[in-house]
Amino acid sequence: MNKKALLTATLLLGLTAAASAAPKITAQSIIVNPYQGNLNLQVWTNRDQGGQGNPRYNIGEKLSVAVKASQDAYVYLFNVNADGQIDLFFPNGYEGNNFVKAGVTKRFPGQNGKYSLSVGGPEGQDKLLALASRTKLNIDQIASFAGSQGFAQVGLNGQDNLAQALSIVVSPLPQEGWVTDTAYFYVGNGQNGYTQYPFGQQDGQTAYVEPVQPAPVQVQPVQTQPVPVPVQTQPVQPDPVSQPVSQIQPGERSDHSFDTAIQEAFSRTKGNESLGQATTYVGRWGTGVWQKFAGVAAYGNAVVLHADGSSRAYAVHGSILKRYLALAQAENGGARPPSRLGWAAGDEKIITRNTYGTTGLYGYFQSGALYFSEKHGTFWLVGDLLKKYQGLGGSGSFLGFPVRDQYLSGGQWAGEFEGGSIRFVGGKYQVYRK
Incomplete structure (x- = not known):
């Protein structure tokens, strides 16, 4: 020190x-x-x-x-x-x-x-x-x-x-x-001690949005009309559809009971700042439940979800959520989580700039992980290859971020990264620098 x-x-x-x-x-x-x-x-x-x-x-x-x-x-x-x-x-x-x-x-x-x-x-x-x-x-x-x-x-x-x-x-x-x-x-x-954060955040809050200038209004001259004969007006009945609707709360089910795991996850992840307003009630998804949120600025749309019997829920945002749902759609029509990843098992983490100048996000799931970077995209890694990668330090190591999904080469899994590759050779995973 x-x-x-x-x-x-x-x-x-x-x-x-x-x-x-x-x-x-x-x-x-x-x-x-x-x-x-x-x-x-x-x-x-x-x-x-x-x-x-x-x-x-x-x-x-x-x-x-x-x-x-x-x-x-x-x-x-x-x-x-x-x-x-x-x-x-x-x-x-x-x-x-x-x-x-x-x-x-x-x-x-x-x-x-x-x-x-x-x-x-x-x-x-x-x-x-x-x-x-x-x-x-x-x-x-x-x-x-x-x-x-x-x-x-x-x-x-x-x-x-x-x-x-x-x-x-x-x-x-x-x-x-x-x-x-x-x-x-x-x-x-930096200017006044601030800089633009990864993914558009400003000062730890939401991104700056350029105010919209209203279009100029053309004023038409008013034509005077003869004074009309008074008309007896009928009282207007209120439209029942226009009555105010209560805001859906984090963790709220359609019967207005609450899922405590989703409530806790919303609080833990500072949901007002990272998840925004709930857009649906808690509903079934596969063998568990989820609730959708509008998202906040650069965080993008979000869901909070957990499997049946789990007392802990996790949030999945933006680009990682988009890829997660795309994998589910490809595997099972979007009816449940993709089997290669399973349910979310940890809160997303921001990954700061590595030796290749790349920043991104990391999403942790039961059976694998998703890594996102604006430079390369969002890719999945699973199994022993993922363990080897994370054991070396993950995206912060000399390998950097993945540049494609894990793939089969000669019947064995392989991975390609910014600074090298991982391949299964001689009965074990070997790491190669570029």
Whole structure:
């Protein structure tokens, strides 16, 4: 961490993070718990209230961070800058109690806080990692306080080293006992500290829409007419069809009961900002249910869905939803999820710019994944080939994003990517660079 004197206890940051069973290490999320329990965590910055964007900050600008956990938990916040330097900025010497109550939004720094957070260098992509645990963690091997220093010194460099160290810390915990979430921001000079976000988002909110100018109205001269004889008017009966109709609520069925899993998913994904207004009641789809939403700006149309018996639902948006439904249409006429992917098994993630300058989205399903990039399109990967790809770091590795669907070559699956390929040779998957 930067050992910069903090006259007002200011910590210079850059940022990133991810979620939680054996821990999984990924380039985008650092460390993830594959067990989908009831402990959920959200982290976001002051310029991205939805926690799904990639806002821009100038070096030296003030920044604030917020977290909210679904259950009582101990929260740890790490910052990884573009050079891989790591800061632990909560807990710290000014705010040592890292216990956060369920459903309470905790902001850093807090009101009347004794420190502030400022964006440090270098320019580039930063990640903010939030980790919540039901039990207090011993992270002495990761970070330690020296003397009267307000912020801990982190003895690691690089997100892979942080992920490996955290995996050791959380491995003894019950699989439902911890979870992580990630937020992103970009450090660099831009006009007023802002930049256009991937897929048209502006300032962490909706895209700017050019106001429509009304067409000029031609005023016709009014011809005067003789005063008409008064006519006895009949009272107008209201049209019953024009009566106001109540707005459909997230999770609402046609009988006005509610699907709690869809309600929870709407809340978890900040649905007012990412899903918009519900356009249908919760209805049957295959062996489960779904509800359709109008979407918000660049997020596109969306659905929230889950299989029968599942207590957890997930949202699928825009280009990933379009390809998901196209695969279902091709396989079964759109009557149920495509068998090669199954039901959604995780919330969509934004993938920040990789070494090839490509940004995109990642959708996780029971049996596979969909990767979207504006540069190449939306493609599916499944099975052991997908595991090999993600084990190397996925789209953040030297392979980059897929440039076509997984396909059969000589009776075996193969995959093509920005920086190479994966092929089944000699009884196992082999990776080849371009």
